[in-house]
Each structure stands twice: as C-alpha cells, then as structure tokens.
Amino acid sequence: MAWSPDQPIVSIQNVYKSFGPVEVLKGVSFDVMKGEVICIIGPSGSGKSTLLRCINALVPIDRGSIMVEGQEVHDPDLDKLELRKKVGMVFQQYNLFPHKTALQNVMMAPIHVLKQDKAEVEARARRLIRKVRLEGKEDAYPGELSGGQQQRVAIARSLAMNPDIMLFDEVTAALDPETVKEVLVTIRELAEEGMTCLLVTHEMGFAREIADHIYFTDGGVIVEHGPPKTFFKEARDPRTREFLSQIL
Amino acid sequence: MFDLISDFFRTLYEETGWNFVIFYEEYEWSRFVDAIWVSLKLIAASLIFSVLVGVIGAWAQGSPMRWLRLVMAGYIQFFRNTPPYVQLLFFYFVVGNLTPKVDMGGYYEPLIDSFGWAVISLSFFAGAFNVEIFRAGIEAVPTATREAAESLGYTRLKAYLYIILPLAFRVSLPALNNNLVNLVKTTTQAYAIAVPEMLYTLNQVWSDNVNVEEMMIVLFIYYVGLVAILVWGMHRWEKAMRVPGYG
Numbered sequence: 001m002a003w004s005p006d007q008p009i010v011s012i013q014n015v016y017k018s019f020g021p022v023e024v025l026k027g028v029s030f031d032v033m034k035g036e037v038i039c040i041i042g043p044s045g046s047g048k049s050t051l052l053r054c055i056n057a058l059v060p061i062d063r064g065s066i067m068v069e070g071q072e073v074h075d076p077d078l079d080k081l082e083l084r085k086k087v088g089m090v091f092q093q094y095n096l097f098p099h100k101t102a103l104q105n106v107m108m109a110p111i112h113v114l115k116q117d118k119a120e121v122e123a124r125a126r127r128l129i130r131k132v133r134l135e136g137k138e139d140a141y142p143g144e145l146s147g148g149q150q151q152r153v154a155i156a157r158s159l160a161m162n163p164d165i166m167l168f169d170e171v172t173a174a175l176d177p178e179t180v181k182e183v184l185v186t187i188r189e190l191a192e193e194g195m196t197c198l199l200v201t202h203e204m205g206f207a208r209e210i211a212d213h214i215y216f217t218d219g220g221v222i223v224e225h226g227p228p229k230t231f232f233k234e235a236r237d238p239r240t241r242e243f244l245s246q247i248l
Numbered sequence: 249m250f251d252l253i254s255d256f257f258r259t260l261y262e263e264t265g266w267n268f269v270i271f272y273e274e275y276e277w278s279r280f281v282d283a284i285w286v287s288l289k290l291i292a293a294s295l296i297f298s299v300l301v302g303v304i305g306a307w308a309q310g311s312p313m314r315w316l317r318l319v320m321a322g323y324i325q326f327f328r329n330t331p332p333y334v335q336l337l338f339f340y341f342v343v344g345n346l347t348p349k350v351d352m353g354g355y356y357e358p359l360i361d362s363f364g365w366a367v368i369s370l371s372f373f374a375g376a377f378n379v380e381i382f383r384a385g386i387e388a389v390p391t392a393t394r395e396a397a398e399s400l401g402y403t404r405l406k407a408y409l410y411i412i413l414p415l416a417f418r419v420s421l422p423a424l425n426n427n428l429v430n431l432v433k434t435t436t437q438a439y440a441i442a443v444p445e446m447l448y449t450l451n452q453v454w455s456d457n458v459n460v461e462e463m464m465i466v467l468f469i470y471y472v473g474l475v476a477i478l479v480w481g482m483h484r485w486e487k488a489m490r491v492p493g494y495g
C-alpha cells in the first residue's frame with residue numbers, strides 16, 4: 001500500500017516498550033501529518049526520548065505499530081537505511097563527531113552512507129552551515145564551538161541527509177540560556193519551511209508558538225493533548241496542571 | 249659506508265683489541281647489513297599485522313554473534329597467557345609440519361618459511377594485546393556517538409571504520425605504543441627458529457670471532473636506536489591525530 005501525503009506521515013498505534021521490568025511506554029498512539037509540528041512535553045522519565053528513538057528504530061518496540069510514510073518501522077525486513085534517510089534526529093548532547101570539523105560532520109553521512117558525489121555534498125554542506133548561521137566556522141572542530149553552535153552543526157548534519165521528518169530530543173536542554181534562542185530560531189525556520197517536526201522540549205513558550213499540536217506524556221501514556229491555544233488554557237487532567245504549574 | 253668506517257675499526261682492533269669485526273671485514277659487514285634488513289622487515293611486518301589483528305579482533309569482539317566472541321576470547325587467552333617463545337616454536341615445528349610443501353621443481357620447500365612463521369606468530373602474540381587495547385579505546389567512545397552515527401544511516405561496520413575506530417585509536421595510542429615497543433624487542437626471539445635477524449646473526453658472528461662483548465654493545469645500541477625511532481614516530485602520529493578541544 002503506497003503512502004500518499006494526505007495520510008499521516010508518522011502513525012503511532014498502541015506502542016508498548018519495556019526495558020526489563022521497567023514499562024516505559026504503555027500504549028501510546030498518535031498521528032502526525034506532513035508539515036505538522038508537534039511538541040511532546042512531560043516530566044523526565046516519562047518515556048519521551050524512548051518514543052522518539054522508537055520512531056527511527058534506534059530502539060525496538062515490544063508491541064504496537066509505528067508507520068513512517070506507510071512503512072512499518074519495526075518490520076524485521078525493513079531497510080533501516082531507507083528509514084534513516086527519511087528521519088533525521090538531533091540529540092540533547094549534540095553528539096557531533098569530535099575528530100571531524102563542522103563541515104566534515106555535515107558532509108560525512110551523505111558521502112559514506114549515501115555515496116553521493118563529494119563536490120556536490122560539499123556545496124550542500126556549506127549552504128546548510130550558512131543556513132544555521134555558522135559561516136566562518138566550517139573548519140572549527142566541535143571542541144572549539146559553543147554548545148549552541150554545536151547543536152546547530154548537528155541540525156545541519158541531519159539536514160544534509162534531506163530527511164522528510166526531524167526529531168528533536170530536548171535539543172536546548174543542555175544549552176546556556178543565551179544560546180537557546182539561536183537554536184530555536186533555526187528550528188522555527190525549518191518548521192516554517194514545512195519540515196515535519198517532532199520535538200521533545202521544556203521550552204513552553206516556544207512550544208506554544210511553534211506547535212500545531214501538543215502532547216503531554218506521563219507514566220508512559222499520553223495524558224492529554226490538543227492545539228496549544230486550548231492545551232495551555234484548558235488542561236483538565238491534574239497531572240498536566242501540576243506539570244504546567246511547575247514549569248511555567 | 250663500509251669504506252668510510254672500515255679503516256677506523258681495523259685500527260681500533262689492532263691498537264686496542266676491541267673487535268668490531270662486522271665494521272671492517274667485508275664478509276661480516278654483509279652479514280650485518282643482511283641482518284638489519286631481515287630484522288627491519290620482521291619488525292615492520294609484525295607491527296602492521298599485529299595492528300590489523302587488533303583492529304579486526306576488536307571489531308569481532310563487539311560482534312552480535314556469540315560464537316565469534318567466544319573464538320576471540322579463546323584466542324586472547326591463549327596468546328596472552330603463554331610465552332611468545334613457546335608460541336614461536338609451536339608455530340614453526342607443529343603448525344609448520346602440518347602445512348603442505350611446495351614442489352620447486354625437484355626439491356620441496358615449505359609453503360611458509362621460518363621468517364613467515366615468525367611474522368605470523370609474533371603478529372598473533374602482539375595482536376592479542378592490541379585487541380584488548382583497542383577494545384578499551386572502543387569502550388571509551390560514548391554510546392551517544394554510536395547512536396548519532398546509527399541515526400545517520402551508518403551500518404555497524406561503517407560506523408566502526410569512520411567514527412568509532414578513529415576515536416578509539418586516539419585513546420589507545422599510549423597503550424599501543426607500549427605494546428609495539430615490546431613487540432620490537434620480542435622479535436629477537438625469532439632467533440629460536442633460525443630467522444637471520446640481528447640477534448641470530450650477531451650470535452653467529454661472536455661464535456666465529458669470540459667477541460661477545462663488542463657484539464653485545466652493538467645489539468644494545470641497535471635496539472635502543474630502533475625503539476627510539478618507533479617511539480618518536482608514534483609521538484608524531486599522536487600529535488598529528490590530536491584534535492583541538494578533544495582528548
């Protein structure tokens with residue numbers, strides 16, 4: 001069954017996941033449409049990172065289904081490379097390759113994994129570095145960049161694979177307050193260009209402004225969700241209200 | 249070279265009795281030069297293969313296949329816990345006897361000669377330590393770095409080659425350095441299976457000329473020099489691989 005853009009680009013159905021005796025996801029379901037920006041919020045340990053990592057098959061699920069562009073992610077015959085071309089991921093700790101310069105970090109995967117032409121990749125990488133406002137830092141090593149700069153290189157590195165969907169896992173949580181903004185600006189631009197984005201974030205102001213839909217998770221389930229306008233004003237569940245009162 | 253030094257050493261011998269015969273007699277000089285080549289070839293081949301064994305072995309040790317990990321564990325136990333000298337004898341006399349001989353047109357030569365067995369034996373010996381050294385380096389690479397590679401579509405092998413190994417190498421270099429210095433010194437044990445390297449050759453020289461003391465001095469200076477060159481090279485390499493803001 002071929003996927004068409006009027007169907008959900010990511011469809012999560014009743015997903016369960018345990019690590020040993022610890023049940024982390026207990027039946028999570030939601031759909032994301034192409035071009036949508038969704039934010040996942042919730043207390044630490046509620047399974048937000050695990051959920052994102054299940055979407056690009058870094059972590060296998062126990063039960064349920066995750067479809068990306070109509071493809072079951074946890075089908076044992078799945079071509080993982082195909083999935084990872086479609087889904088980019090940015091981590092809290094940036095996870096740049098420390099032995100490579102910013103430009104090389106952006107160029108590596110398209111050359112090694114996609115076997116694309118080096119000159120072509122370099123031109124695209126330089127464009128992406130400009131796009132994340134790091135002109136002049138092409139030859140700097142990650143150790144010479146600030147957290148915010150490293151995170152923007154990490155975003156450019158993911159974008160170099162031309163993904164259809166971007167996953168952001170608390171990408172500003174490890175940053176100084178001053179540099180948070182520069183990363184958020186980059187993400188907002190991406191969202192405005194129509195990139196499908198799934199963000200785990202504690203930046204409520206940003207979530208309210210950028211998200212089409214907000215999901216609140218606690219204890220491995222989605223407790224409450226809605227568009228930001230109503231979500232922040234009319235949260236009903238006491239767990240949501242408590243979380244929001246602590247963080248706002 | 250020989251012409252330059254031979255007069256000096258001949259005079260030295262005639263006036264003091266210090267007999268560096270390898271530096272003034274043409275025949276002994278050619279034996280000495282051959283020994284340099286054999287020992288350098290032996291060292292270079294063993295260094296290269298032992299590092300390859302280390303790189304491939306460390307990869308195999310992280311394999312999801314249990315039997316492969318078991319084979320690696322057995323290999324490391326065997327080579328780490330037995331004397332390299334015994335390993336040499338074992339390879340040459342036991343394994344060597346089991347390998348086929350090749351028809352050279354009338355006479356038969358072993359497929360692998362004593363030099364070949366020395367390289368194999370020494371490479372596996374030092375390789376067992378290199379596997380452990382690289383494994384420690386690999387374990388120092390954060391899981392997060394692996395995941396970043398994986399989420400960019402890297403397979404296990406590609407992530408190992410392009411990301412994990414280069415990072416692990418930097419961590420491993422000081423320990424690798426030590427092990428390779430040891431390997432250089434251990435190559436003299438090829439003496440046991442008559443590989444005409446430096447120790448074997450100078451031993452023949454001093455048997456023929458009764459000049460043990462002089463040849464011992466040559467041996468010490470030779471190995472001090474070799475190890476110094478190796479250490480210097482490894483430090484240069486370490487420097488060249490250093491990355492700003494990392495390690």
Ligand SMILES: Nc1ncnc2c1ncn2[C@@H]1O[C@H](COP(=O)(O)OP(=O)(O)O)[C@@H](O)[C@H]1O
Pocket residue numbers: 019022024042043044045046047048049050051
């Ligand atoms: N690889 C793992 N092995 C074991 N437990 C894990 C693993 N990853 C996550 N967990 C556990 O799963 C729970 C949810 O973690 P996580 O998804 O990181 O939550 P969040 O991102 O919402 O803070 C935590 O209790 C964490 O300890």
Ligand SMILES: [Mg+2]
Pocket residue numbers: 048049050169170
């Ligand atoms: Mg998390």
